Amino acid sequence: MSGTAEGLARAYAKRWLWKAAAPVAVPVFGVLTLLLIPLAVLAAPEASPAAASSVCSIGGTGATVAGTDLNAVQMGHAQTIVTVAAAQELDPYAATVALATAYQESRIRMLANDGSSPELTAEQAAVTATSLTYPHDGLGSDHDSVNTFQQRWIAGWGTVAQLMDPVYAAEAFYRRLVAVPDWRAMPLTQAAQAVQVSAYGGAYARWEPLARELTAMLWPTTQATAADGSGAAAGVCPDLPVPAGSWIRPTAGTFTSGYGSRWGALHAGVDIAGPRDTPVYAAADGIVVTAACTSAYCDRDGSLSLPGYGNLVELDHGGGVTTRYAHLSAYTVNAGQGVSAGALLGFQGSTGNSTGVHLHFEVRLDGASVDPVPWLADRGVDLHAATAG
Incomplete structure (x- = not known):
């Protein structure tokens, strides 16, 4: 895969792999002292990923395609499939074959498997069941x-x-697929079956109209992103409707870590963890001060050995108040841009010094961090709630 193509794939389809161990993060930005280094702890439990991101994701809002209703989770997976095809310099037909296959096999959902199939040995079942430790949208039980x-x-x-x-x-x-001789000349269902070797090889044909329309819908977005390998992404999700002057919770997900001392250093914000690419919104009206990758790389997940916030958006709300939104998989705003409360800023990720998908959120007064929980509570916002807004 070429560098440009790989950058395209990672810009739109950042890896969803969460560690099974409790994730921590230690962002370092600019000239902040160690006393202000945030340490993120336990990422969100995988409880109900579809529900948490069913309104919008990096793939956009839900859509009706060829008479079939797809939610934002499905659209996000579909965008990943299309983007990877473009990244591998394949044509839209490859994406169409893949989308029809994915819809037949899983309804374009990331399925884990609890290992309950009687066809598996106890050891095979145990290995298969480890899929439950990774983000998933539902359960399957067909073999492994x-x-x-x-x-x-x-x-x-x-x-x-x-x-x-x-x-x-x-x-x-x-x-x-590309190893199948003359796959481009094959009917879709034959090409899909050559890859899948399914017991229901003719079933893929049913979803060809859906797959063709979905490819036509998503391919232009992929092509438009090709020239930009940074963390910037199109603002495909609608902003939240928020009254002027209000403050809001910036993202959906589980409150996983609060403000305070962590292993001898100050965790300078709070962590809210939802499914990868859960939208992140401006907590209040402001001006974008920073929208950039603050680590050595942001085209993939970070690690504890990588300094920085990863993809970071910082807003200036006036009166010495700023907010920071860190570890984003991608951001949708530019420095100098004015935004309203509820404006889409980016998507939850694990870039920078992080090992778990979450939003690290800070509130700062004249540059010094404060605990966002009581500060926003005074403005009518409960950060322990589950939803954004």
Whole structure:
């Protein structure tokens, strides 16, 4: 994959892999002293990812395609599949085959597997069940099959950890597709079956109209992003309707870590963790001071050895008040831009010094961090609530 193509794929389809261990983060930005280094702790439990991001995601809002209703989670997975095709310099037909396959196999959802199939040995069942430790939209139980394409680790598609990464899953599908002789000249259902070797090989044809229309809808977005390998992304989600002058909770998800001392340093904000690419909104009216990658790289998840906030948006609200939104998978605003409360800023991710998907959110007064919980509570906002707004 070329550098440009890989940048495109990662810009729109950042990897969803969460660590099974409690994630922590230690962002370092500019000349902040260690006393202001935030340390993020435990990422959100995977309780109900579809519900938490069913309104909008990096893939956009839900849509009706060829008479079929797709929610934002499905649209996000579809965008990943299309983007990976473009990143591998394939044509739209490859994406169409992949989308029809994914809809037949999982309804374009990331499925885990609890290992309950009687076809599995106890050891195989235990390995298969590890898929439950990764973000997923539902459960399947067909042998050891997992993910949007129902790929099998026993059949050599990859490890369970790899297969639960939507980008890897799409890449694996395309690797096998392009190995099929004359696949471009085949009817869609035959090309899909050559990859999947399914017991229901003719079933893919039913979803060809859906897949063609979905590809036509998403391919232009992928092409438009090709020239920009940064963390910037199109603002595909609608802003939240917020009264002027109001403050809001900036994202949906579980409150996982508060403000205060963490292992001898100050965690200078709070952490809210939802599914990857959950929208992040401006907490109040302001001017964008920073919208940039603040680490050595932001085109993939970070690690504890990587300094910085990753993709960071900082807003100036006037009167010495600023807010920071860190570890974003992508951002949708530019420095100098004015935004209203509820404006889309970006999407939850794990860029920079982080090992778990979440939003690290800070409130600062004249540059010094304050606890966002009581500060926003005084303005009628409960950061412990589950939803944005």
